[in-house]
Amino acid sequence: MKKMLLHELHPAVVHAPLALLPTATAADMIAVLSGDRAWAKVGRRLWVAGTASALFSGLAGLAASQEVKLDQPRARDMVFLHGLGNAVITVGAVGVTLWRLRHPPSLGQSLIGVVANALAVYTATLGGKMVYELGVGINSMPPDAAVGTLKGPPLLSRAAPVALVRDAVQGVRWLFGRARELFTGRHPLAPGANGIDEGHDLPASVPSELVAQDSWVAATERPGI
Template identity: 80%
Template sequence: MPKMLLHELHPAVIHMPLALLPTATVADVIAVATGDRSWAKVGRRLWVAGTLSALFSGVAGLAASQEVKLDEPRARDMVFLHGLGNALITVGAVGVTLWRLARPPSLGQCLVGLMANAAAVYTATLGGKMVYELGVGINPMPVDAAAGTLKGPPLLSREAPKALVRDALHGVRWLFGRAVSLFSGVDPLASGAKGFGAGTEVPVVSGEPLPRASLAPLPHVPTV
């Protein structure tokens, strides 16, 4: 029976904040529009649950960044933008949650929540592109491929908790180091890493564009 690996934890749990935080924002918008305190209470609880799940998903994501192969510059920088964006969104969610624990929802706070959720849609899109276009984190990728996985420990193994903490800390260091090299101009962002514009027309692996697949015509099946 195949075992779930540690780097697969992030895609398994990221759906929680992606569902809870927008729902919390909607509850707050309803509370502001109607003045209904019960909706304000629902929103506050959802903000707490969504933020806690975002923090856990973020730790899992930081660990996963050290357990997948990122030899291709576009994949590396797409992971960087995905991680940096999610880190900023999570910090914003923590701020909103602290605000909501002490105060009722406000129009300004609702606008901040809506913008954060819009940004989360973009970072989630990058996450999908990393996997479906570039093969980041996919186990069956060839050993010599620029993307794939480094085969971390099984999720339920004794090594997993230690590896989660260790790799998450390494992920923080990697994220910070990449940000320094990017914003200092030492290592510019790879073409196509933003998920749109130049460099995104054809998936890239090891610096060479993959040929576009051609579909052969289906054989004719005679009808009876």
């Protein structure tokens, strides 16, 4: 039986916040509309559980971003948008949870939860596209493919805890670095990275050092400019 690898932890645990946070929002909304304090107590507990699971899932996701092969610009930027969106959602969940520990639910706070969960649907969709359309993190991808996995340590190995923390720190640095490149206009998003626009995929045989530059160059260079 194949051992579970460290980068596979994120897709294994991400379903917890995806289920708990919408349920917490629904419980708060019911409490606001009905005035039932029991629902308010349920919502508060669900916010705590959902936020804790989101923090752990985010840690695993940051580590996974450094443990998969991302030589294809579209795949790399899709991972970036997925991670950035989930980071915003998690920070928002932490804020709502801290507020809910001291206050009853309100209509405004519940609506913020609805918006955050709508964003989570989008980031989850990107996660699905990364795997099922582009092959990010798939162990059986050909060695010369632009995406796949870097074969991190087994999840239950002694090396896994150290690798989890180390790669998560590297993932944070990469996320901030890519955001800086994007917001300063140095490297725009690769075509199709948002999961909405049509992208283009390069042949797997293209050298990775060329693949790493082609999309943002093509996006910035136009005839006559």
